[in-house]
Amino acid sequence: MFRLLHVTESLCRTLLQTAAGADMAVIADDGVARVTASLSRAQEQALKDLAAKHKVSVAWLVRHAVDQFLEQNRETQLPLNLGQLS
Structure with a gap:
């Protein structure tokens, strides 16, 4: 499951596509995104x-x-x- 907070839809799509299917969580805060990948x-x-x-x-x-x-x-x-x- 993905948890997305304070991130634009475009940025989320880009990050998720970049992961090419990897499990990721993206949390943006003050212009910084935290990405978790297995x-x-x-x-x-x-x-x-x-x-x-x-x-x-x-x-x-x-x-x-x-x-x-x-x-x-x-x-x-x-x-x-x-x-x-x-």
Whole structure:
């Protein structure tokens, strides 16, 4: 189930489509959106290890990865079936 508060419909749709079906909760507050996504245990551990190695937080790594993904795919058609969200 999704819980959406103080977020525009357009932003919600974009975030949900970006997740390509992942379970997400989006809560916006003062221009900041909090996004929750399920990761495998291996993904979680890899993020923790990388964060420790570079002395940054997991949250920083995720924000950095999202920024890079958005920049690299701004003009790209992703091979995702976004019409089939669960």
